[in-house]
Amino acid sequence: MTTAWRCDGDGTGQQLTVDLAGKTKIGEVGLVPGYAKTDVRSGTDRYAENDRITRVRWVFDDGTTVEQTFDPAPSNRSMQSMRIPVTKAQKVVVEVLDSERGDRNTIAVSELRIGAVAR
Structure with missing residues (x-):
């Protein structure tokens, strides 16, 4: 959770593409739907401040x-x-389909999970 993917705006239509090393059996997906960071200098909660994703499509x-x-509540990071x-x-x-607006008009994904199934 030390990095994040971010873009300006509400993110609608933005896409993240993940290329796996080979064909993988996948049985679980998930993400942290916002910028789950706290500014180390000011103590500002960046998760509450930025837009938070409420719906995505996995393709x-x-x-x-x-x-x-997703639950966009600032307390659920x-x-x-x-x-x-x-x-x-x-x-x-x-693909980001919808988001909830924060004070700053930027969207982020702090972590992404693609869960492989045991063979």
Whole structure:
């Protein structure tokens, strides 16, 4: 959680693409839907200050798509995961569909989870 993907605006339509090392059985996905940081100098809670993702679409290169919703409460900066029907993919795209506005008009993903299934 020392880094994050960020962009200006509410993020609608923005995509993150993850290329895995090879075809992988995936049974769980999730992310931390905001900038889960506290400014070390000022103590400002950046998670509460920035926009927070409320809905994404996961797209797998085998054609499977899954939508996930998130709790955008500033107090819930944890990994929000969900189990999905097992799919096998090498490329995973996460598309931001909706977000909740914060004081700053930027969106972030602090952590991303793609859970492999044991063989």
